[in-house]
Amino acid sequence: MTELVYQQIIADLKKRIFAGEFPSLHLPDERSLAEQYSVSRSSVKRALTRMASDGIIFKKRGAGTFINPLYLKNESVFNYEEGSNLGVSDNFQMNGQRPQIKVLNFEVIRPTEEIQRDLFLHPDDFVYKIDRLRLFDDKPFMIETGYIPIKILPSLSLKKIEGSIFNYVEQAFGQTVSKSFLSIFAEPSTKLDQQLLNLTPTEPVGVMEGIFFLNNGTPFEFSRMRLHYQYMKYNTFVSVSN
Amino acid sequence: MTELVYQQIIADLKKRIFAGEFPSLHLPDERSLAEQYSVSRSSVKRALTRMASDGIIFKKRGAGTFINPLYLKNESVFNYEEGSNLGVSDNFQMNGQRPQIKVLNFEVIRPTEEIQRDLFLHPDDFVYKIDRLRLFDDKPFMIETGYIPIKILPSLSLKKIEGSIFNYVEQAFGQTVSKSFLSIFAEPSTKLDQQLLNLTPTEPVGVMEGIFFLNNGTPFEFSRMRLHYQYMKYNTFVSVSN
DNA sequence: TAGTGGTCTAGACCACCGA
DNA sequence: CGGTGGTCTAGACCACTAG
Structure with missing residues (x-):
């Protein structure tokens, strides 16, 4: 190797x-x-x-x-530290269970200035906007909105986003998603959250949003994930300075 | 410098x-x-x-x-990334504002089995249990419960825990708290959370819990932090393998 | 004081990206 | 193809820890 x-x-x-x-x-x-x-x-x-x-x-x-x-x-x-990929199925422990993906929306849009900046795009670049609901053993646990430049993945299709996009990229281009920059916080759930994730009004969502990078350093996706609070458990090892 | x-x-x-x-x-x-x-x-x-x-x-x-x-x-x-320390005042941005600490409880107890395991203690070791409320510009933002083996800090006192314990350790023993394993998640707020942190019933708390280590690798503290959700914003940069 | 990790240099060659 | 970051070497000196 x-x-x-x-x-x-x-x-x-x-x-x-x-x-x-x-x-x-x-x-x-x-x-x-x-x-x-x-x-x-x-x-x-x-x-x-x-x-x-x-x-x-x-x-x-x-x-x-x-x-x-x-x-x-x-x-x-x-x-x-063994993992080779940062995808959902790797980060969340779904032992043997069936992760499912339900595509809510799939379109091509002109990116906001914020997205442009985050993904190093030119003003005339377009991005896919992908809304997906992820389920786990038939229970919805996450609403995910992703923005991916079409110039990076010109051949994306509805079919492909029903599976793991990260795995698709790996197979198609030999590039792994190996870096991410995420902000993690919590919010009260919105009506939409409550409906899609089966939450009561007092139950919150966890939010993770940020940028995923390919192995070669290219900013690949801006993603905003809203998770059922019981499914968000993020583990980190931090070591400062020395 | x-x-x-x-x-x-x-x-x-x-x-x-x-x-x-x-x-x-x-x-x-x-x-x-x-x-x-x-x-x-x-x-x-x-x-x-x-x-x-x-x-x-x-x-x-x-x-x-x-x-x-x-x-x-x-x-x-x-x-x-500026701090030399993993403490609260370094991790949360309190620009020029006054971080305050209010001690809610301070006692010595026999650790649960979970705490024993996390801090690598023997069954006959004792730990301090420290409950503190942290404020920031007079607004409470975090309830913190910490467990510290008495054999590591035999001289801890009420006076000392009114300030930064991490800084005390650094001054007294020249050991910095420079590594941590933390789990981060969210929960609906409890009655106590709502009362202490000024939350409404639909507003959640962010929870960060885990172990802090000294420079030399000694597990130093098990800590459970419940944060006002607006004050929890955790940024992480993850890079796997390469 | 001897031995350890920390920093820095100078230079070489390779792997990759984009025009 | 030229320019960029990635890896590696060989050697020097410094800062710290422990016996």
């Missing part, structure tokens, strides 16, 4: 960590690892920096590099 | 971005920036990589480096 040096090091170190090769939770120092793998120290450092930002290890200047004990005990929580 | 080359570059580029120096959202290429700042390309690259992982910019191989339009739109909300 990928043969990048630092990715090989990451893969190998993960394997060795799970094999219990470091019972003290103390990894070899960077210079030794560089020698072991016959690479430069910079490449080792790059690998370790990645692993640290994933929460697998942490580094202590002057002391060494250590395995995060939670990584061993709580491996499942870390599994998100 | 900090004189690191790449941090200076980051600071300067942010300034220039906000000054509107790049209306096309297209930054100069790495080699030009290296020349402008009289540093190596590696240092520029390090700065840009940091900014990209913060979601400020994104890079497109073969094309260039671009400003994330949401960064400009959302500027105030991005401020969390």
Whole structure:
């Protein structure tokens, strides 16, 4: 697959960590690892920096590099770092159940200035506006409105948006959706929310809105998702500065 | 303050971005920036990589480096990337306003099994249970319940929890709170929420709950935060694999 | 004080994008 | 095709931690 040096090091170190090769939770120092793998120290450092930002290890200047004990005990929580895609079906746990999609509306429009800016469009570019209701085991859980430039996906069709658009892009162009910038907040439900998501007036919706990017950095979609509050559970690992 | 080359570059580029120096959202290429700042390309690259992982910019191989339009739109909300700490006052934008803390309850209890597991405690360890109401410009916006092992902070006092616990830990032990696992979701407000946060029955709360870690990897606190929905806006930049 | 991770340089070659 | 970001090397010096 990928043969990048630092990715090989990451893969190998993960394997060795799970094999219990470091019972003290103390990894070899960077210079030794560089020698072991016959690479430069910079490449080792790059690998370790990645692993640290994933929460697998942490580094202590002057002391060494250590395995995060939670990584061993709580491996499942870390599994998100394996995913190759940011799509709904990957982010929401729908274990074996049937995710369904009901297309509410599908049209081509002139984007607002806001959308233009968010997706780096010219004033004369057009976008698809796609409204979909997503169900899960026959229960609606999310209203999704997406805007996608037609120049990125000129061949989109009603048929295709009844399935996963992200998967379609991956198959058709070999580009994965691997970055997103989202705002997450909550709101009282509107009449429409209540109707489509089977909510009572006191029950809220969770809102997630933002931009999805392709692997190559192209802004791909602006999306606004309104979720039944019981189905919105967003998990994050945050690490600041260092 | 900090004189690191790449941090200076980051600071300067942010300034220039906000000054509107790049209306096309297209930054100069790495080699030009290296020349402008009289540093190596590696240092520029390090700065840009940091900014990209913060979601400020994104890079497109073969094309260039671009400003994330949401960064400009959302500027105030991005401020969390300035903090050296994950605390409330750093995560929520309280520009010049007065954050206040009102202690509702402070006691030592035997942790539930769930808390034991989350904080990696033994059955005979005790924890502080701390209930606080946080206000912002005299308006309550968050009810916070925290559990902290007494063995980590044996000297905690009522006085100390009237201020930032994270800052106290930093001053007293030189450990920053720099990592967290959080779940984020929404709920209808309870009677207590409505009373403390000035909410009507149809207005919801945002909930953020999870574990905060010290720099060295020690699980430090389990926290459950119930926020006035208008004050919860969580921005995340997610990047998988690459 | 010895050893560790952190930063920085200078230069090389590769992979990709767009005109 | 030229220009861009991505990866990697080799080596230097600094800042911190621990014995």
